[in-house]
Every structure is written in C-alpha cells, then in structure tokens.
Amino acid sequence: xxxxxxxxxxxxxxxxxxxxxxxxxxxxxxxxxxxxxxxxxxxxxxxxxxxxxxxxxxxxxxxxxxxxxxxxxxxxxxxxxxxxxxxxxxxxxxxxxxxxxxxxxxxxxxxxxxxxxxxxxxxxxxxxxxxxxxxxxxxxxxxxxxxxxxxxxxxxxxxxxxxxxxxxxxxxxxxxxxxxxxxxxxxxxxxxxxxxxxxxxxxxxxxxxxx
Amino acid sequence: xxxxxxxxxxxxxxxxxxxxxxxxxxxxxxxxxxxxxxxxxxxxxxxxxxxxxxxxxxxxxxxxxxxxxxxxxxxxxxxxxxxxxxxxxxxxxxxxxxxx
Amino acid sequence: xxxxxxxxxxxxxxxxxxxxxxxxxxxxxxxxxxxxxxxxxxxxxxxxxxxxxxxxxxxxxxxxxxxxxxxxxxxxxxxxxxxxxxxxxxxxx
Numbered sequence: 001x002x003x004x005x006x007x008x009x010x011x012x013x014x015x016x017x018x019x020x021x022x023x024x025x026x027x028x029x030x031x032x033x034x035x036x037x038x039x040x041x042x043x044x045x046x047x048x049x050x051x052x053x054x055x056x057x058x059x060x061x062x063x064x065x066x067x068x069x070x071x072x073x074x075x076x077x078x079x080x081x082x083x084x085x086x087x088x089x090x091x092x093x094x095x096x097x098x099x100x101x102x103x104x105x106x107x108x109x110x111x112x113x114x115x116x117x118x119x120x121x122x123x124x125x126x127x128x129x130x131x132x133x134x135x136x137x138x139x140x141x142x143x144x145x146x147x148x149x150x151x152x153x154x155x156x157x158x159x160x161x162x163x164x165x166x167x168x169x170x171x172x173x174x175x176x177x178x179x180x181x182x183x184x185x186x187x188x189x190x191x192x193x194x195x196x197x198x199x200x201x202x203x204x205x206x207x208x209x210x211x
Numbered sequence: 212x213x214x215x216x217x218x219x220x221x222x223x224x225x226x227x228x229x230x231x232x233x234x235x236x237x238x239x240x241x242x243x244x245x246x247x248x249x250x251x252x253x254x255x256x257x258x259x260x261x262x263x264x265x266x267x268x269x270x271x272x273x274x275x276x277x278x279x280x281x282x283x284x285x286x287x288x289x290x291x292x293x294x295x296x297x298x299x300x301x302x303x304x305x306x307x308x309x310x311x
Numbered sequence: 312x313x314x315x316x317x318x319x320x321x322x323x324x325x326x327x328x329x330x331x332x333x334x335x336x337x338x339x340x341x342x343x344x345x346x347x348x349x350x351x352x353x354x355x356x357x358x359x360x361x362x363x364x365x366x367x368x369x370x371x372x373x374x375x376x377x378x379x380x381x382x383x384x385x386x387x388x389x390x391x392x393x394x395x396x397x398x399x400x401x402x403x404x
Binding site: 015016019020021022023024025026027028029030033035036039040042044045047048049090091109111112113114123125127129130131132133134135136137139144147149196 | 216217218219220221222223225226227228229230231232234235237239240241243244245246247248249250251252253260263272273274275276277278280281284285288293294299302303306307310
C-alpha cells in the first residue's frame with residue numbers, strides 16, 4: 001500500500017502510515033471512552049461528503065438567470081441559499097458572495113490556514129491548501145492567475161480576499177458571452193470550482209456543447 | 212520571520228501543483244472526527260489552528276494536510292485530559308500488531 | 312459599539328504575540344480603508360485556548376491598495392486586497 005519502498009525513506013508515505021495509525025488509535029479511544037460513537041463519525045463523514053462544487057454552481061447559475069435572486073444572494077447569502085434548499089449548519093462560518101464584473105475580479109485565499117466555503121462547496125482543492133498558492137497569491141495575484149491560464153486586462157481591478165476570520169467567500173464568476181439562450185442546468189456546468197475561488201473565469205459555452 | 216503558518220508574501224518560487232489529491236479513507240475519517248469533536252464541544256476551529264501553529268517549521272512544512280490535523284487533534288485531546296499520549300501510543304502499537 | 316465605519320482610514324497594529332492571533336504580518340503597520348463592518352464576533356485569541364471569546368470584537372473588512380502592501384507590486388496601482396481584521400488590531404491614522 002505504501003508507495004515508498006525505501007528502507008530509510010522519510011517521504012510522505014512514512015508520515016501517512018504513522019499518522020493514519022495515530023488517527024485510527026484516536027478514533028478507537030474516543031469510541032472506547034464513550035466520547036462519540038462510530039455512527040457519529042460515519043454520519044459526519046457522509047455529511048461532509050454530501051457537499052460539492054456542483055451545489056455552489058447551481059446556486060450561482062440561478063443568480064445568473066435571476067437578477068433579483070442575485071441581489072438577494074449578494075446582500076444575504078445564507079437566506080438566499082435557504083431559498084434553494086441549502087440550509088447551512090448553524091455552526092458554519094458566515095458566507096459572503098462577491099461578484100466578478102467587467103471592472104472587478106475577486107479571488108479568494110486563506111494565507112493563515114485553509115478557510116474555504118466548505119458548507120456549500122465541500123472540501124477545498126489540494127492546491128488551495130498548499131504553501132505555493134497561500135504565499136504567492138496575495139503578492140502576485142496576476143502571476144497566479146496566469147498559472148491558471150487566466151488572462152486579465154490591466155484595466156480590470158484585481159481584488160484578493162484573504163479570508164482570515166469569521167467569513168468565507170464564494171465568488172460569483174462573470175457570465176460568459178454567448179450564453180443567453182442556455183438553460184440554468186447547462187449554465188451551471190460552466191461554473192467550475194476554480195471559477196468560484198476566482199482563479200479562473202467560468203468556462204466558455206463551447207466547452208459544454210462540445211461534450 | 213513570520214510564524215510557520217503565516218504564509219502571505221513568503222518568498223515562494225514553486226509552481227502551484229494542480230494535481231488533485233485522492234482522499235484516503237483515513238483522511239476522510241480525520242475530517243469527520245474533527246467535525247464530531249467540534250459538535251461535542253471538545254474543540255473549536257481556533258483551538259485546532261492554535262495547535263497546528265504550534266508545530267515547528269520543519270514539521271509544518273513536511274506533514275500533509277490531514278497529518279497536521281491529526282497531530283493537532285492529539286495535542287488538544289491530551290491537553291483536555293480526554294486521553295493520554297501513553298494511551299495513544301499503546302493503541303497504535305496494538306493496532307500495528309493486529310495488522311501484522 | 313463599533314468604533315469605525317465604512318470609509319474610515321485605519322492602520323493595522325504591529326505585533327507578534329507568542330499566542331494565537333489572526334492578523335497576518337504582511338498587513339501589519341499598513342494603512343487601509345474600512346470596506347465593511349462585518350458584525351461582532353468572539354475573540355479568536357481567547358477561543359483558541361478554550362476561553363469564551365468575550366468581550367466580543369467588532370470585525371471589519373479592510374481594503375488595501377496592493378502598492379501599500381508591497382513596495383514592488385507588479386500589477387496596476389488599482390489592484391487591492393481585502394482582509395477581515397478584528398477591531399483591537401486597528402488604530403487611527
């Protein structure tokens with residue numbers, strides 16, 4: 001199972017083996033001591049698994065087609081999500097939606113840890129939690145955008161949002177040109193995880209019709 | 212020199228690695244355990260952060276994401292007297308034996 | 312009661328306590344503008360040690376010009392950065 005067969009390796013595989021064992025031990029002790037049950041853990045795991053970028057995309061596509069909904073979403077994201085049946089847990093951090101326009105491009109990061117709108121998008125991608133993104137995006141956002149293949153005109157204001165406290169930020173990407181006749185369902189397919197973090201634009205409509 | 216976790220603006224020439232890490236089952240459990248401990252009032256997000264931030268630079272940079280969470284959970288559970296390091300070590304040894 | 316309102320110019324305090332805090336060093340000592348008062352939240356510096364987080368702290372989104380944060384910022388001077396900062400880390404300019 002371990003991918004490193006090195007005798008004295010100090011690679012990731014060794015750490016994983018050690019910490020997975022530790023996690024298993026902690027879990028077993030918590031159950032033995034009656035702190036929680038296995039069912040508590042499995043239920044929570046399922047709950048976490050149940051959220052994914054598709055949920056965020058559905059909400060944002062709805063905002064694209066319904067301008068009044070968009071205003072409500074930007075003003076009070078949690079109430080607007082509830083309208084679509086997404087009841088965020090009370091313990092979840094507050095959520096704010098920031099809109100990307102012709103003039104302003106927002107992109108989100110957490111330089112201190114890995115804050116992310118998990119309550120609606122699920123777990124963050126690995127690169128979002130990595131040191132390279134966290135270090136670079138605040139000082140060179142346009143360089144980072146280029147790494148994601150995103151070119152922005154110098155006239156567009158780039159606004160980095162470092163989510164350092166009690167709010168999580170979801171980016172509403174710009175609706176691409178040529179999508180006027182598309183259904184909400186097809187529009188949602190244009191809204192990628194990267195575009196909801198703000199490192200990319202929404203996909204162009206050709207990418208969906210082609211598939 | 213900022214603290215280990217305070218990464219904004221740190222010199223970093225590494226390209227952003229776009230490959231997605233396939234979540235392993237134990238990592239999924241750590242994620243869930245963290246959530247359960249939160250619901251039981253045994254830790255909050257700032258406690259988890261504080262424990263992760265207490266790791267030394269080398270450990271912080273070499274451990275993968277959920278490895279850091281596991282290290283931090285151990286710190287918090289031991290600190291609160293929910294379990295001891297000796298109990299964890301003994302359980303790890305027993306589990307390893309069982310696997311062998 | 313929140314001390315600052317939208318549009319106020321503020322400076323971020325400088326300090327690296329050995330304990331937990333949520334104000335990254337790259338904004339410390341920098342001047343920005345209050346964009347939003349986000350509400351009042353328990354203080355993470357207390358929560359991190361099992362405290363009750365009281366007194367709760369007003370939390371603000373502060374907007375900085377990127378050229379204020381980085382002397383050699385490569386992008387246009389109109390680029391900005393937003394970050395959420397608790398009131399006790401803010402001072403008047």
